[in-house]
Amino acid sequence: MSKQKILVQLDSDNHPSVFDSVTAIDAGVDQLLSHGRVEPMEISSLAPGAIFTRGPQDLHNTAIFIGGSDVRTGEQILEQVVDCFVGPMRVSVMLDPNGCNTTAAAAVLSAAKHLDLSKTEAIVLAATGPVGQRAVRLLARQGATVRVASRKLARAEAVCNEIKEKLPEAILIPLETLSLQDTEDALAGANLLIAAGAQGIELVSAEQLQAASSLQVAIDLNATPPLGINGVGMTDNAVEKDGKIYYGAIGVGGPKMKIHKAALKQLFTSNDQILDAEEIYDLGAALSK
Numbered sequence: 470m471s472k473q474k475i476l477v478q479l480d481s482d483n484h485p486s487v488f489d490s491v492t493a494i495d496a497g498v499d500q501l502l503s504h505g506r507v508e509p510m511e512i513s514s515l516a517p518g519a520i521f522t523r524g525p526q527d528l529h530n531t532a533i534f535i536g537g538s539d540v541r542t543g544e545q546i547l548e549q550v551v552d553c554f555v556g557p558m559r560v561s562v563m564l565d566p567n568g569c570n571t572t573a574a575a576a577v578l579s580a581a582k583h584l585d586l587s588k589t590e591a592i593v594l595a596a597t598g599p600v601g602q603r604a605v606r607l608l609a610r611q612g613a614t615v616r617v618a619s620r621k622l623a624r625a626e627a628v629c630n631e632i633k634e635k636l637p638e639a640i641l642i643p644l645e646t647l648s649l650q651d652t653e654d655a656l657a658g659a660n661l662l663i664a665a666g667a668q669g670i671e672l673v674s675a676e677q678l679q680a681a682s683s684l685q686v687a688i689d690l691n692a693t694p695p696l697g698i699n700g701v702g703m704t705d706n707a708v709e710k711d712g713k714i715y716y717g718a719i720g721v722g723g724p725k726m727k728i729h730k731a732a733l734k735q736l737f738t739s740n741d742q743i744l745d746a747e748e749i750y751d752l753g754a755a756l757s758k
């Protein structure tokens with residue numbers, strides 16, 4: 470008899486994400502074991518329980534999901550989990566703190582429906598958050614030139630340096646977008662805009678959007694009014710207005726959910742997968758074919 474699908478949810482926040490829990494159950498997980506306040510140093514006592522309780526032939530029915538709002542902590546937890554593997558005694562793992570990988574993958578794949586990303590000049594506003602950083606990384610991996618914007622140049626530079634360590638060929642331009650004029654200058658000549666700002670923060674005004682004549686695709690990920698790009702509707706899904714294609718947070722949210730559930734299902738097909746931004750993007754690309 471086949472074993473139940475067990476997902477061990479490791480979340481660094483006080484309460485394990487309810488969103489991630491519900492999505493796991495909807496994706497067909499039989500048993501969800503949720504842990505909150507997880508710290509990287511505790512993994513050596515938590516992960517072996519998932520790895521050494523079933524034989525190698527059954528380990529594809531156990532998997533780990535790493536969430537929480539702190540991506541760095543999530544990455545450290547992942548490293549610690551991998552350190553616990555011993556030969557075939559391992560389980561598949563998905564990393565998606567704050568939905569950063571699934572959301573960025575859905576946003577970049579939406580853009581790829583309209584643009585040849587290898588020839589695209591992209592700008593990611595508020596690129597220092599979990600979602601923005603992953604969007605920059607995925608765009609750069611597709612060969613786009615990416616303007617990496619933050620209210621503080623040093624923060625934009627730090628994101629660029631970190632991504633370049635992982636992807637040395639990335640073409641990244643750090644920018645400071647503190648004033649309205651900075652944002653206007655930063656948008657000039659870009660074909661693709663992804664606004665990855667915090668909830669309820671307008672980053673681009675209606676006038677700035679109108680003035681950005683080179684823009685072909687604009688994607689806003691903020692679903693809490695005021696929205697991130699004034700003029701892009703929350704539910705816009707490849708909506709064409711004034712010669713530009715718009716996606717809003719709900720428009721991107723549909724494919725994000727599909728990718729999230731497909732990634733969870735994929736975890737249970739073998740015990741040797743590590744699903745981070747790139748793997749989740751590739752899975753999303755395969756889904757949209």
Ligand SMILES: NC(=O)c1ccc[n+]([C@@H]2O[C@H](COP(=O)([O-])OP(=O)(O)OC[C@H]3O[C@@H](n4cnc5c(N)ncnc54)[C@H](OP(=O)(O)O)[C@@H]3O)[C@@H](O)[C@H]2O)c1
Binds near residue numbers: 600618620692717
């Ligand atoms: N559609 C979906 O399915 C989906 C899924 C997940 C998340 N989201 C949304 O995606 C967006 C990005 O998520 P996240 O977790 O990466 O966001 P975040 O960490 O909350 O914020 C991202 C960036 O916004 C900038 N920011 C923060 N406060 C600001 C302010 N008062 N004024 C101007 N800029 C400010 C900061 O950049 P600087 O300090 O560098 O300027 C920050 O790093 C959020 O709106 C989130 O709700 C959507």
